[in-house]
Amino acid sequence: MTRSDHDQIMFKPELKVQPGAVRKPNDCWHVLIVDDDDEVHHVTRLALSRLTVLGRPLQLHHASSAAECLKTLATLDDLAVILIDVVMESEDAGLKAVRHIREIMERHEVRIILRTGQPGYAPEESVVREYDINDYKTKSELTHNTLTTVMISSIRSYQQIRTINQNRLGLQKIISAGASLMEQHSLHEFSEGVITQISSLLGLRAEGLLCAHAKLDDEESEEDVYIMGAAGSYAPYIRHKLDGIEDAHIARLIHTCLQQKQHIYTDDESVLYLGNEHHKAAVYLQTRCTVSEQDKALLQVFLNNIAIGYENVSLFQQLRNTAYIDPLTRLANRNEFTRLLETQQDCHVAPQVAVLIDIDHFSDVNDGLGQEIGNELLVAVASRLKTAFGDSGVVARVDADVFGVIGEEFNLTPQSILALFESPFSTRDQVLTINASIGIGRLRELGDHGLTMLKRVYIALNSAKKENTRHFEYYARAMEEEKEQRLQLIRQLRIDFALQKLRIWYQPQYDLKTRRIVSLEALLRWPQADGSFIPPGVFIPIAEYSGLILSIGAWVLESVCAQIAMFKTAGIKDMRIAVNVSMPQFRSPQFVSQVAHAMKRHGVTGGELELEITESVLMDDPEAIILCLTRLKALGVRISIDDFGTGYSSLSYLRRLPLDKMKVDRSFVRDLGKQDGGIIAETIVRLGENLGLVTIAEGVETAEQEQMMIAMGCREAQGYYFARPMPLEDLSDLLQTKH
Ligand code: C2E
Ligand code: CA
Ligand code: CA
Numbered sequence: 001m002t003r004s005d006h007d008q009i010m011f012k013p014e015l016k017v018q019p020g021a022v023r024k025p026n027d028c029w030h031v032l033i034v035d036d037d038d039e040v041h042h043v044t045r046l047a048l049s050r051l052t053v054l055g056r057p058l059q060l061h062h063a064s065s066a067a068e069c070l071k072t073l074a075t076l077d078d079l080a081v082i083l084i085d086v087v088m089e090s091e092d093a094g095l096k097a098v099r100h101i102r103e104i105m106e107r108h109e110v111r112i113i114l115r116t117g118q119p120g121y122a123p124e125e126s127v128v129r130e131y132d133i134n135d136y137k138t139k140s141e142l143t144h145n146t147l148t149t150v151m152i153s154s155i156r157s158y159q160q161i162r163t164i165n166q167n168r169l170g171l172q173k174i175i176s177a178g179a180s181l182m183e184q185h186s187l188h189e190f191s192e193g194v195i196t197q198i199s200s201l202l203g204l205r206a207e208g209l210l211c212a213h214a215k216l217d218d219e220e221s222e223e224d225v226y227i228m229g230a231a232g233s234y235a236p237y238i239r240h241k242l243d244g245i246e247d248a249h250i251a252r253l254i255h256t257c258l259q260q261k262q263h264i265y266t267d268d269e270s271v272l273y274l275g276n277e278h279h280k281a282a283v284y285l286q287t288r289c290t291v292s293e294q295d296k297a298l299l300q301v302f303l304n305n306i307a308i309g310y311e312n313v314s315l316f317q318q319l320r321n322t323a324y325i326d327p328l329t330r331l332a333n334r335n336e337f338t339r340l341l342e343t344q345q346d347c348h349v350a351p352q353v354a355v356l357i358d359i360d361h362f363s364d365v366n367d368g369l370g371q372e373i374g375n376e377l378l379v380a381v382a383s384r385l386k387t388a389f390g391d392s393g394v395v396a397r398v399d400a401d402v403f404g405v406i407g408e409e410f411n412l413t414p415q416s417i418l419a420l421f422e423s424p425f426s427t428r429d430q431v432l433t434i435n436a437s438i439g440i441g442r443l444r445e446l447g448d449h450g451l452t453m454l455k456r457v458y459i460a461l462n463s464a465k466k467e468n469t470r471h472f473e474y475y476a477r478a479m480e481e482e483k484e485q486r487l488q489l490i491r492q493l494r495i496d497f498a499l500q501k502l503r504i505w506y507q508p509q510y511d512l513k514t515r516r517i518v519s520l521e522a523l524l525r526w527p528q529a530d531g532s533f534i535p536p537g538v539f540i541p542i543a544e545y546s547g548l549i550l551s552i553g554a555w556v557l558e559s560v561c562a563q564i565a566m567f568k569t570a571g572i573k574d575m576r577i578a579v580n581v582s583m584p585q586f587r588s589p590q591f592v593s594q595v596a597h598a599m600k601r602h603g604v605t606g607g608e609l610e611l612e613i614t615e616s617v618l619m620d621d622p623e624a625i626i627l628c629l630t631r632l633k634a635l636g637v638r639i640s641i642d643d644f645g646t647g648y649s650s651l652s653y654l655r656r657l658p659l660d661k662m663k664v665d666r667s668f669v670r671d672l673g674k675q676d677g678g679i680i681a682e683t684i685v686r687l688g689e690n691l692g693l694v695t696i697a698e699g700v701e702t703a704e705q706e707q708m709m710i711a712m713g714c715r716e717a718q719g720y721y722f723a724r725p726m727p728l729e730d731l732s733d734l735l736q737t738k739h
Contacts, residue, residue: 014540028059029155030076034069034084034094035115040139044083047144048302053155065089066097073101079110080158081134081151086116098131108132109161111154115139161292189236190367191229194283194306198272201302202295208285210274211242211254225258228281239324239336250284257282263299265291272308276301281310281454326397329382330376337396337404338450344394344406344443351409352443354453356461357385357417361437362401377434384420398454402461402671406443414472437464441475458484490546493526497552502526504559505723506577508734509696509718512519512710517738519576519610522560523725524552544582553585554594557562561602562673563728572735578610578640581615592631599635606636610661614642618657626656633658640696647703655690662688664714666699672708685712 028463033044041062051058061076063069065088075077082101086094088347094114101107111134128136134154137146191210199206225242227234237244242251250269257264257271264271270291272283291299324337333341341354359381365672366374378401385395385403393407417438424433439461446453456475463472473479496502506520526534543549560577567575585591599609611632618625618641629639640661641654645668664684671677681697688695697709700719710718723734 014287020588028057029053029080030059030061031083031151031248032061032063032069032072032076032079032153034063034066034088034097035066036080036085036088038064040085044147047147048151051148051151053152054159056679058151066093067435069097070100070105073105073107073110076359079107081111081113083113083115086114095127095131098133102131108220109158109165111158113137113150113154115142116618151526168453185487188229190310191281192231193229194274194310195229195231195285198283198285198302200300201298202285202287202291204285204287205232207234208283209234209237210281210283211258212279212281213258225255232286254282254284257284263296270299272299272303273309277661279310300357305474310541329379329397331382331386331403332394332396334396334398334404334454337394337398337406338454340394340396340406340450341443341453342448342450343447352406353409353412354441354443354446354457355405355407355412355417356402356439356457357405358439358461358465358602359401360437360465362434365432365434365529373427373430373432377425377432377635380427381434384425388416388420396680401647404454404457409442412440414440414470418471436471437461438472439464439475440472445475456480486542486545489534489539490542490548493543494546496526497548497555502552503727504556505725505727506561506739507718508723508731508739509578509716510722512706512715512717515738517735518716519578520731521578521612522556522563524556525725525727540582544584547584549582549584550588553582554598557595557598558578558601561598561604564604565602568603572739574608575639575735575739576608576610578612580612580642581617583620586617586625586628587620592628592635595632595637597634599637607638609636610638610640612640612642612663615644615646619653622653622656626658629658641693643698644688645680651687659691659693661694661696662691663718664688664695664697664709666719669697669699669705669709669719670701672705678708678712681709681714682712685709685714689713 031048033041035041035044041064045060048058048060061072061079063072066084067089069082069084073082084094084097086092090096091150094116098112098114101110101112112131113135114133115137117139125157127133134157135150139151142150164329190401191212194210195208199208209227211225212228213224218484227237227240227242227245230236230238234245239570242254245251246293253264253266253271257273261273261275261280266714267290268286268288270283270285270287272285274281274283324333324339325331326333344352359377362374362377365377367679378397381403382395382397385405389395389405389407389412392411393405396404398404403732405417418436421434421436424431426432439457439459441453441457443453446456459479460473460475463479464471467473503525504522505525507523508517509519509521510516524536524540526536526539528534540549540617543552556579560579564575564577567573581591588594595611598604634641638660639658640663641657642663643665644662645665662684664681668677668681668684672681685695694716695714696716696718697705697714698718700706700709700717702722703722706717707720
């Protein structure tokens with residue numbers, strides 16, 4: 001045989017294994033023959049060429065030295081058997097190669113058959129064991145028959161070792177996968193993990209989805225199957241309804257799997273059932289080939305292993321708001337809405353807006369007609385919103401009486417939304433007309449973090465709620481700055497109040513006949529480091545908003561009662577002081593007893609303390625107000641209705657209130673000089689007289705205004721013309737002369 005012949009035998013072109021070349025695994029058994037004798041290669045080829053083992057043919061590879069053997073081996077990772085000569089380059093070249101294969105290359109699966117020319121070169125038995133040599137034969141022993149028998153048994157044992165190792169690997173994966181899955185607390189992460197792990201067990205790219213019933217109540221309908229987790233091209237479907245998936249065939253397979261509680265294997269897909277009597281889920285995988293029995297067994301072990309984990313995660317998830325759905329309306333809930341805010345902006349070309357719709361006075365419906373009607377109303381609103389905007393966008397219930405919608409800007413306009421509230425909503429036995437306030441934010445202006453985005457639309461909503469004329473507002477960055485400033489102001493007010501920096505100034509109220517001071521109005525002042533004051537018109541509303549007014553108001557009451565006591569000890573008699581009371585104070589159930597205690601502590605008696613309550617506060621909750629005022633009157637407190645004329649109280653209601661005094665709002669006094677300006681002031685004064693109340697003009701700044709008020713029959717006046725609000729120190733002189 002020439003050298004070139006030799007080359008041909010050894011490296012037939014089709015046998016060359018190029019790195020990276022794709023070879024289908026396991027479609028033949030790779031066998032490497034290593035011998036420096038060409039004749040042996042030839043004979044072995046003849047003997048083995050037709051052999052098939054376990055249904056597969058052999059693919060022979062040839063090497064003529066130990067060195068070549070190792071090189072070839074490195075390119076074949078599924079080599080089944082090496083048939084190797086002991087004596088080649090050196091007397092034990094074959095044995096050295098074997099040691100290298102086992103110890104250095106750590107190739108433990110490949111089976112090795114040693115052969116020698118002479119019996120004297122047989123290796124020690126210990127070597128045979130140590131290097132896991134399958135068989136040892138002298139060349140003369142290796143007849144055609146024995147060669148095939150040895151080959152068959154070696155390939156079989158290679159196959160078994162392979163399987164065991166693969167299983168072990170699989171089991172190891174199962175154990176570690178199971179362990180990492182147990183740590184997942186969210187169903188979505190868990191589901192994605194399951195798909196990834198199963199794919200990796202099967203050696204696939206992760207491509208599939210996990211579906212489960214979003215259990216909202218005890219009955220499950222097919223519709224309620226949601227995609228809890230997905231990997232690969234199915235990822236966009238996460239949290240969608242299964243029936244929303246484009247491929248109806250997949251949905252069908254999954255429904256069948258869930259109904260029959262059984263795995264389904266087709267030629268290129270697998271649907272695995274996962275669950276117990278309480279929880280069921282199905283894992284759909286695009287396997288693209290039939291799954292072997294061995295892999296099925298492995299999968300079963302895996303599924304058993306994670307079933308408990310799944311149950312835990314499901315329970316956990318149910319606790320944390322199942323499947324992102326509001327159980328009452330079946331709309332997306334706040335969590336889901338927040339998440340969608342983040343994701344929606346990327347997947348649309350047309351400008352998107354997020355809208356929050358707040359039902360005005362919903363608590364009245366709930367309190368007045370019962371929660372059941374309230375719920376029915378919410379369901380009716382939900383369904384109207386869904387019909388109008390559900391196809392093109394997302395509709396959610398974000399709070400008890402707040403709905404959220406995300407959609408295209410041209411579609412979701414204040415007009416289109418408000419139009420939905422023009423006709424009444426029907427519940428089982430009520431027809432209810434409701435109004436809504438609307439906050440709108442353009443997604444691109446809201447930032448990119450879901451919670452921040454939601455917060456910003458809420459800012460717009462709150463601003464819309466304050467707006468009386470129109471019922472909507474778009475989010476603008478300036479609102480937030482304003483809000484930030486307000487927050488900063490509240491923080492500072494809280495600190496300064498705690499540091500006792502707030503002051504009470506007093507403005508005298510005069511009797512117009514005697515021109516003497518009959519009482520004082522206590523007015524808060526918030527001094528700043530630079531000597532200026534933040535006006536109460538600015539900080540009182542935020543103190544009301546933040547609730548701080550409760551403690552501040554209590555302190556004012558206390559201080560004023562103390563002041564009344566001090567006047568008395570100083571010999572200043574009959575000096576009444578009026579205190580302004582805010583809505584939150586008045587609503588507080590402790591308010592009356594608070595007043596009573598402050599009076600008692602300082603020995604304040606009837607007629608010395610007056611409370612100024614604005615007309616708008618008095619209109620809040622008639623029955624409660626009447627009760628509260630009656631109790632205050634019983635303590636001897638005088639009640640004055642402040643800013644009169646700016647609210648809309650009805651005469652019949654006013655008659656029912658135990659009032660003492662009516663303050664004509666400053667704006668009417670200011671208008672006195674104008675044409676017809678006096679008419680309202682005059683009407684108010686007459687009304688006061690008719691109700692038997694003392695009338696007092698606020699904000700009198702000129703002698704002319706004073707004269708006009710006197711002419712109308714107004715009894716008292718307060719204003720810069722007489723005296724400005726001032727600290728107590730400045731007041732004493734005035735009190736000496738004018739009281
Ligand atoms: P208000 O109860 O209507 O108080 C009268 C306001 O008119 C005071 O403003 C007073 O300084 C101002 N004023 C008095 N005479 C004249 C005048 O001739 N011309 C003009 N242009 N203004 C005059 P102030 O002190 O800035 O208080 C504003 C509001 O803050 C008060 O309106 C009251 O609603 C609230 N406020 C003040 N102190 C308290 C308080 O202790 N508790 C509560 N809840 N509210 C308070
Ligand atoms: Ca007042
Ligand atoms: Ca006033």
